[in-house]
Structures are given as structure tokens and as C-alpha cells.
Amino acid sequence: MMLLLLISIKLLLLLCIQRPSTSVRLKEGWQVYSSAQDADGRCICTVVAPEQNLCSRDAKSKQLRTLQEKIQNMSQSIEVLNLRTQRDFQYVMKMESQIKGLRSKLRQVETNWRTLPTKNFQELKGKMADLQPLVPVLNQYKADAGLISQFKEEVRNLSLVLTGIQEEIGAFDYEELQHRVTNLETRLRNCMNKLTCGKLMKISGPSTVKTSGTRFGAWMTDPQVSTASSKVWYMDSYTNNKIVREYKSMSDFIAGVESRTYNLPFHWAGTNHVVYNGSLYYNKYQSNIIVRYSFESGRVVTQRALEFAGFHNVYPYTWGGFSDIDLMADELGLWVVYATNQNAGNIVISQLDPETLQVLNSWNTEYSKRNAGESFMICGTLYITNSHLTGAKVYYSYSTKTSSYEYTDIPIHNQYFHMSMLDYNARERALYGWNNGHQVLFNVTLFHVIKTDDDS
Numbered sequence: 487m488m489l490l491l492l493i494s495i496k497l498l499l500l501l502c503i504q505r506p507s508t509s510v511r512l513k514e515g516w517q518v519y520s521s522a523q524d525a526d527g528r529c530i531c532t533v534v535a536p537e538q539n540l541c542s543r544d545a546k547s548k549q550l551r552t553l554q555e556k557i558q559n560m561s562q563s564i565e566v567l568n569l570r571t572q573r574d575f576q577y578v579m580k581m582e583s584q585i586k587g588l589r590s591k592l593r594q595v596e597t598n599w600r601t602l603p604t605k606n607f608q609e610l611k612g613k614m615a616d617l618q619p620l621v622p623v624l625n626q627y628k629a630d631a632g633l634i635s636q637f638k639e640e641v642r643n644l645s646l647v648l649t650g651i652q653e654e655i656g657a658f659d660y661e662e663l664q665h666r667v668t669n670l671e672t673r674l675r676n677c678m679n680k681l682t683c684g685k686l687m688k689i690s691g692p693s694t695v696k697t698s699g700t701r702f703g704a705w706m707t708d709p710q711v712s713t714a715s716s717k718v719w720y721m722d723s724y725t726n727n728k729i730v731r732e733y734k735s736m737s738d739f740i741a742g743v744e745s746r747t748y749n750l751p752f753h754w755a756g757t758n759h760v761v762y763n764g765s766l767y768y769n770k771y772q773s774n775i776i777v778r779y780s781f782e783s784g785r786v787v788t789q790r791a792l793e794f795a796g797f798h799n800v801y802p803y804t805w806g807g808f809s810d811i812d813l814m815a816d817e818l819g820l821w822v823v824y825a826t827n828q829n830a831g832n833i834v835i836s837q838l839d840p841e842t843l844q845v846l847n848s849w850n851t852e853y854s855k856r857n858a859g860e861s862f863m864i865c866g867t868l869y870i871t872n873s874h875l876t877g878a879k880v881y882y883s884y885s886t887k888t889s890s891y892e893y894t895d896i897p898i899h900n901q902y903f904h905m906s907m908l909d910y911n912a913r914e915r916a917l918y919g920w921n922n923g924h925q926v927l928f929n930v931t932l933f934h935v936i937k938t939d940d941d942s
Contacts, residue, residue, distance in 0.1 A: 553664065553667050556667060557644055557667065560670065640670055644666060644667060644670070683817055683864075683865035683866075683932075684864075684865060684932030684933050685865075685867070685932060685933040686864055686867070686869055686880065686883070686894075686896060686930060686931075686932060686933075687896070687931045687932060687933045688896065688930070688931035689880070689896055689897070689898045689899075689917065689928050689929070689930055689931075690928065690929045690930075690931070691899065691917075691926070691927060691928040691929050692899060692901055692919060692921070692926035692927055692928050693926065693927045693928075694901070694924050694925070694926050695736070695739075695740060695925045695926060695927055696739065696740055696924070696925045697923060697924050697925070698720075698722075698742075698923065698925065699720075699722040699723070699920075699923055700722055700723050700923060701904060701906065701922050701923050702723055702724045702757055702807055702906040702907075702920065703720070703721055703722040703723055703724070703757055703906070703907065703920045703923075704720075704721045704757040704758070704759050704907045704909075704920055705718060705719065705720045705721070705739075705907075705918060705920065705925050706718070706719055706759070706760060706761050706909060706911070706918055707719070707736075707761070707911060707913075707914070707918075708761045708762065708763065708764065708913075709762065709815055709911045709912045709913040709914070710762055710763040710764070710815075710913070711763075711764070711913075713913070716734075716735045716736055717732060717733065717734060717735070717745075718732070718733040718735070718736055718738075718739040719731070719732055719733075719761050719766070720732075720733070720739070721754065721757070721759060724754075724755070724756050724757050724807040724808055724809070724906070725753060725754070725755060725756075725771060725807075725808055726753060727753065727754065728749055728750040728751075728752065728753050728754070729747055729748070729749060729750075730747065730748040730750060730766065731744050731746075731747050732744065732745050732746040732747065732748065732781070733745055748766075748779070748781065748784065750766075750768075750777075750779060751779075751785075751786055752770045752771060752777060752786075753770075753771035754768045754769060754770070754771060755768075755769045755770065755771045755772065755773075755797065755798065755808040755810070755811070756769055756802075756807055756808045756809040756810065756811065756812070757807065757809065757906050757907040757920060758809055758811065758812035758813055758814070758823075758907065758909075759813060760813045760814055760815050760820070760909065761781075762815045762820055762840060763840060764780065764781055764782055765778050765779060765780050765781065765787070765840070766778070766779040766781065767779075767813045767820065768813065769797070769808075769810070769811040769813070770789065771808070772797070772798050773791070773797060773798075774791055774792045774793075774795040774796070774797040774810075774811065774824075775789050775790065775791050775792070776789065776790055776791075776792055776811070776813065776822065776838075776843050777789045778840075778843060788841070788842060788843050789843070790842070790843040790844070792811060792822060792824060792836075792845075793845075794826040794827065794828055795810065795811055795824040795825070795826060795834075796810050796824065796825050796826060796827070796831075796855075797810045797811060798810065800825075801824065801825035801826075801831055801855040801856060802855070802856065803855070803856075803858050803859060803860055803861075803874060804856065804857065804858065804859050804873060804874050804875075805859070805874040805904070805905075805906055807906060809906075810824060810825070810855075811823075811824045812824065812861060814861075814862055814863050814909055814910065815863070815910075815912065816863040816864055816865060816866065816910055816912050817864075817865050817866075817912045818837075818863075818865065818866045819837055819838075819840065820837070820838045820839075820840045821835060821836065821837055821838065821863050821868075822835075822836050822838055823835055823836075823861055823863075823868065824836075824855070825854075825855035825856075829850045829851075831854055831855055831856065832850065832851055832852055832853055832854055832855065833851045833853050833854075833855050833858065833861070833868070833870070833884075834848055834849070834850055834851070835848065835849045835851065835868050835884065835886060836848040836849075837886070847886075849884065849886050849889060851868070851884045851891060852891070853870055853882050853884070853891070857872070858870045858871065858872070859871035859872055859873040859874040859875070859878050859905065860874060860905055860907070860908040861908075862908055862909055862910040862917065863910060864910050864912075864930070864932070865932075866885065866886045866887050867883050867884065867885045867886065867887075868883065868884045868886070869882075869883050869894070869896075870882045870883070870884075871898060871905075871908070874900075874904060874905045874906065875900065875903060875904065875905075876900050876903050877900070878897075878898055878900050878905065879894075879895060879896055879897045879898060880894050880895075880896035880898060881893060881894060881895070882894065898928065900921065901921060901924070901926065902921040902922035902923070902924045902926075903921075903922055904921065904922040905919055905920070905921050905922075906920050906921075906922075907919060907920035908920075910930075915930060915932075916928060916929060916930065917930060
């Protein structure tokens with residue numbers, strides 16, 4: 487059974503709002519695993535939870551406070567899911583009504599089919615056939631909406647129990663209570679973890695994090711590390727530079743407090759670099775060589791030529807800047823986007839082995855690299871903008887899963903008129919941009935296809 491949900495996946499950074507210097511102060515041993523915003527970019531909630539085995543049988547009052555805090559955070563998270571589900575439920579009910587109406591109309595037409603032209607009859611019958619499979623999907627959606635309500639009720643009941651026993655420690659089996667809370671927390675995490683991949687529907691923002699550097703550059707975080715790490719890397723300019731600046735946190739980045747600098751052995755070309763699992767991947771200047779540089783060892787661990795790839799402004803994006811080879815990462819791994827003579831200058835997508843940089847698989851598109859403003863990967867689909875200037879929009883997408891493309895029309899607000907870097911971060915589900923010397927962030931809205939446990 488397939489469950490279709492339209493969920494707004496909001497920016498997961500601790501910035502969370504228009505004031506980028508704001509951050510959440512966490513207790514030692516606690517971690518953020520989800521956050522949400524409303525349509526205006528204001529924080530609704532940040533869900534936090536202590537690490538496993540934080541509680542012990544000592545100091546039961548402290549244990550209960552810990553459980554209460556967990557319940558409160560889960561309750562906030564469930565409330566957000568519930569609000570979104572109720573909003574989308576109205577859309578689902580409308581679709582269901584349309585399906586029923588179409589079915590009734592079709593029955594009437596079948597009774598008086600002689601009065602209807604054959605072409606119109608076949609078109610109506612085709613629409614009905616297309617909509618018919620949605621009926622069980624809608625039924626499953628309503629069932630899952632009920633499941634969220636059940637989660638909400640269970641949290642409320644547990645909260646009442648905790649409040650009732652706070653003054654009478656020992657009146658309730660603490661181990662059983664902790665088991666119930668842990669079980670509910672696990673179920674909630676599993677539910678939220680299903681919201682991993684989806685189709686891009688909307689780009690909102692941007693939020694300006696900082697204004698610094700030249701007109702062109704790149705900045706990024708590592709999508710593979712835990713949420714406990716929030717290091718930021720900064721690479722100014724598109725050429726004639728080898729210095730990578732590291733910041734321990736987003737707040738340090740905003741304040742300009744560097745923690746370390748790295749002097750790369752080779753200059754980079756373009757602004758299309760990516761940090762992935764502790765390594766920097768970039769295009770070596772005046773070559774089609776991809777370099778993997780380890781931050782931990784401070785040296786190049788792998789470099790490999792990308793066969794047939796154009797370089798040094800042979801097939802750049804529309805703004806130029808030696809942006810021929812674009813490295814990126816998403817939920818499915820490490821990718822590189824480029825163009826070749828063999829594909830008539832059109833974009834080629836290749837998935838790379840992060841360790842060896844070997845090409846695992848490639849897809850040839852029919853979109854000219856020189857006509858693309860920027861591009862980024864989400865869940866194995868490449869999204870391409872039609873310009874780097876004002877009025878840009880995501881115009882084309884190519885799915886590596888189905889080896890097919892489609893034309894889209896998703897506006898992206900180019901606030902500072904010249905986009906020289908746009909890259910997706912799967913951990914934070916946000917787009918990082920370098921917009922004419924401004925470091926900006928965009929929220930994304932994804933349309934999710936979620937499989938239930940009964941799916942084969």
C-alpha cells in the first residue's frame with residue numbers, strides 16, 4: 487500500500503528563523519533530532535531527546551523530569567505532524583469527493599451512452615481508470631491520520647501519569663513507565679524517519695546567514711555527520727585560491743570566529759565543491775581531476791580523472807567561473823554533474839564511490855550544460871535551474887531511478903541577483919546558496935511517497 491503525503495520539510499538548522507545568530511541551548515548529553523517552522527519561517531518547535539541509557543534508578547525525581555521533558559518534546563512534534571496531516575486531509579477528502587463524483591457521472595453516461603460522442607466517452611472512462619487506484623490510497627491516508635491521533639492520545643495519557651506520580655515517587659512501576667516512553671519515542675522516530683525522500687515541490691526563502699567574501703564562492707556543512715557536529719566550511723572565490731576556512735559552529739561562522747584553516751595542495755576550479763563524511767571533494771584547477779581531501783589527515787587521499795568531462799569553461803553553467811564539474815551529495819550518496827563531447831555538451835550525471843572516486847553508474851540527459859544556471863540532487867533526482875540571475879526557476883528534473891525527465895516550474899527567489907553556488911544538504915534538508923557575496927539558505931518542500939510495513 488502506498489501512502490501519499492504532502493509534507494513541508496523545513497530547515498533543520500538550529501538557526502531555524504530569520505535571525506541566524508539564534509541557537510538552541512541544549513543540556514549536556516541531549517541531541518536535536520527534528521525541528522519545524524511555520525509558513526513565515528518562525529520556529530514551531532525543536533524536538534530534543536536524551537541519549538539512550540541516560541536515566542538510572544538513582545535520583546528518581548530527576549528521572550521523572552527527564553521523562554516529562556521527553557514527553558513534552560514528543561508532544562510538540564506530534565502536534566506539528568497532526569496540524570500538517572489535518573491540513574492535507576482536507577485536500578485528500580476533496581480528491582475523494584471528486585473520485586466519487588466522477589464515478590457517479592460515469593455510471594450515468596454508461597446508461598445513456600448513445601447521447602455522448604465516442605471520443606468524449608473514452609476520455610471520461612480513461613480519467614476514471616486513472617483515478618480508481620487512488621481510492622485505496624486515500625483510505626490508507628485516513629488510517630494513518632488516525633494513527634497520528636492515537637500517538638497524540640498516548641502521549642497525553644503518559645503525561646498525565648507522570649504529573650500524577652511526581653509527588654508520590656514509587657507509586658508507579660518506573661521501569662514499566664520508562665519502557666512505555668521509550669517504545670513511544672521509537673515509534674515516533676520511525677514515523678519521522680520515513681520522511682526521508684520525496685519530490686521537490688517548492689523552494690522558500692532565502693534566509694541570509696552572512697554577507698562576506700567576493701561575488702563567487704561556496705560554503706557548506708557535512709550531511710554525513712551527526713547533528714551534534716555543526717562545523718561550517720568556507721571557500722571564497724572560484725579560482726586562484728587554496729585556503730579552506732573551518733568554523734566549529736554556525737554561530738562561530740556568523741561571528742567570523744575561525745577554528746582552523748586548510749591549505750590545499752591544488753587550487754580549485756569553480757564553486758561546486760562538497761564536504762561528505764569528513765572529506766572535501768573538489769575539481770582540480772585546469773583539469774577534469776576530482777580530488778578527495780581528508781580534513782582529519784590534512785592530505786589528499788584520492789584523486790581521479792573524470793573521463794571525457796569538459797573543464798576550464800568548456801561546459802560551465804551560465805555564469806561561467808570554471809563551473810564545468812559540479813560535485814554534490816544527497817540521501818543516496820556522492821554525485822558529479824558535468825558534460826561531454828560524446829553527449830553533445832548535455833549534462834551527464836554520475837554516481838561516485840566516495841572512497842575511490844570510481845564512477846558507479848552514469849545517466850545522459852538531454853539538457854545543455856551551458857543553458858543550466860545551477861543544479862542540485864535530492865533523492866537521486868537532479869534539479870536544474872534555467873538561470874543564475876533574477877527570475878530563475880527549477881525548470882527541468884531528471885530521475886536516475888526511472889531514467890526519465892520532466893519539465894518543472896518551481897520559482898527560486900534570487901534575492902541578490904547572481905547565484906554562483908546552490909547545493910542541497912540532506913541532513914538539514916535545505917539548500918545552501920552563494921548569492922552575490924551573500925551566504926543564504928532555502929527551505930524545501932517535498933512530496934513524499936511513504937511505504938507502510940505491509941508493502942512488498
